Amino acid sequence: MAPRSKAAYPVGWKNGRVASWLVTVDHKRIGILYIGTSIFFFALAGLLAIIMRAQLAAPNGHVVGPNTYNELLTMHGTTMVFLVVVPIMAGFGNFLVPLMIGARDMAFPRLNALSYWLFALGGIVLWLSWFSKGGAAHAGWWSYPTLSEAMPWASPGHGQDYWILAIHILTLSSILGAINFIVTIHNMRTPGMTWMRMPLFVWAMETYAILLLLAMPAISAAVTLLLLDRQGFTHFFIPGDVPGDGGSLVLYQHMFWFFGHPEVYIMVLPAFGMISEIIPVFSRKPIFGYKAVAISTLAIAFFSMLVWAHHMFTAGLGIGLDGFFMISSMVIAVPTGIKIFNWLATTWRGNIQFDSPMLFSIGFIALFTFGGLTGIFLAAFPVDWQLNDSYYIVAHFHYVAFGGIVFALFAGLYYWWPKMFGRMLDERLAKWNFWLMFIGFNMTFLPMHMLGLLGMVRRIYTYPDHGALWTTYNGISSAGSVLTAISVAVFVWNIFRTHLLRKGARVGNDPWLADTLEWYATSPPPPHNFDSVPAITSARPLADLRRTLEERNAL
């Protein structure tokens, strides 16, 4: 890599330490901006969760009032979905996709920068809404009308309007990003990289992008109609005085979940992609059933568009619709199961290295499997009638979203950190991070299953003394949330120690002896990524390269 020239061409202020990040159109820097911003919002959303768990730690809690609690749960959910998981996946995708396919950058670098800055703007709008008239939105992250309408007894303040504005901005950001990913993946793969030689994470990002394009317009439309109801005197959702007259509240539920369920897979498919990259590398084997894993990604995406109304089983849709959506929801378990069995088979007879990315990946399989299985209870709609909107649901989706997605994100962060920054995060702290998070997570969310079965409904700001079981489970859950917070603090300290104290060891191109092209570039990669790209003859170009070198040395 040539030393960066200072006077080759006039760049002026754009070369500054801060300014160069603000004006960058380099996919790697944009990716890191995405990831950094998402981690910042992750900390904020986590803080809200800790306050909620403090409030619920014991019966009749007095940490926050009811209105504040509703704001907390709304902002926690909205932030985690729109400002943490979806954008951090875009961040990983931005950093990794061009490197993995041997490209120099994304197809539209400026559009890419626009996507990031729209995301940052959306986050700022959403979080400044705390200071708006009436406080932040407090109708939950689904914002079902009429609670989210402008009636004085519903959501009269401006928090809901800022929520809508933020969703619009973030939707735009996601759609632009999705177009960029699709064009990049379709057109910029290095010679030899056919579809069936593409890294599985790239398959996941392709599917992520397609789903974003299909799902995002639905929520854009829903919140536009909501905005018109609130500010424009329409009645898309507000029913009339006579039954059957006026708007339909069930319509909003359909529109929201038509987006909302694919959104779940928008968040989880890239996580699957990361796991599919990491497990083979740390098992020292190729992925078991590459085609099955790739195609099951597409199958999940296809079926994810057909299951939305399983969020609405209690809305009284009728047995016909409920039955259809039960079957479609169960169908989606099949390709998901295929992935889990393929990951397991990948570890079979491997040489398993327990580095932190692998620990988090194993944690992912263990917890995601549990979250997937509790989902079967919820797909069976008569059982869902019992469990829906109770803490069982909260437990279920946190096993998927935290036990699944967040564990995969930490696996990905520890795995690609040396590639992004050229230094290794401390492995001992990483293991502390894993064990604290694994124990803290299970303490927080396992008892919630029991609470839901006992009849505790979600989104209540407090509960009276219902006896020892309720108090014990809630207490364990709140204590677990503190452990989880400590585990994240360990991660932040690890970053601080590695970079600001410069304790992290420098690494070469390929510290993990990995399979995919990003490890062919230097760590961190130069602005142009590759001086040359090796010819691709399989899905594991670096493993091929190592073998070639070995054979050459043997001669």
Next chain:
Amino acid sequence: MRRKLSIFVLAVLAALATAGVATATNGGLTPVQPASPNAHHTVTAYWVIVGFTAFIFFLVEGLLIAFIWKYRSRGRARTVEGPQVHGQTRLEIIWTVIPVIILAVIAAVVFALLPNIADAPASSSSTPITINVEGHQFYWQFEYPNGARSINTLYVPTGRVVDLEVTAPDVIHSWWIPALGGKIQAIPGRVNHTWFMAERDGTYPGQCAELCGVYHAAMTASVVASQAKYDAYVGSEAALTLGEQEWTGVCATCHGNLGKGGYGPDISSNSVLVQPAALTQILRHGVYGTAGAMPPVGDTWTKAQINALVVYMKRHIYTGAPVGGTP
């Protein structure tokens, strides 16, 4: 070090599992003790699914633990590769087809149980009674066949099918009495239907399950099952106690038990409490002040209902206008 840590974690998980099993008998791992046929069959479906999912759970987690134990590196260098196996079509077909069969069985069981859960049993001896249920911010109102009403407490005869016609005038709520079956949303502009049949005398608590605003947590309900209490309530008690029910179930949530204020303002000395016309205006249309809003909590109330509240407040809440003028 690593081994110690994993033993510790296993111990913690084992302790958690034991605690879970210990509590299973009184409501830790199973839904609330059912007291209605639909709830019974829901619990049956629940246990069938537990059976299948527990099998898959132990299979997957067992294989995971076995593999990471058996194939751990044991100090082997990273360069040592495992067998370069790329797949095995027959295995992959097996783990595609078996889940399909399991899920098909679960779906079949659910559909087989469904008629007992979704539909009330065809009555042999007695006709069902129909109750109109209205979810309001933040209380439940029940209307009986003879027009009597109650707040938050629903009286029903034991052993008789109760059909519920569920709706709401303001926001979406969700009706749920865990022992008496699943939830149904109370949606403005729409009437949803559910049913239960209390098998034993008793009081069955429940709570609104859909976020409905600031006091969602206070929106509780209970079903009292007893032929005698039902007869007494719809016969004469309704007229005598409705005012008190309205005060404690509707007004006191925000204004405090004695009207001295809480989330809402102190109203104990507000003379509107004893002026039926002014009170009707507020109950029917709400109050939209700069300091906050009061929902139109009584928008579906009858005149008699409002008068009952006035009578109750006059006797128990209203403390007279403060000296020196009106508030």
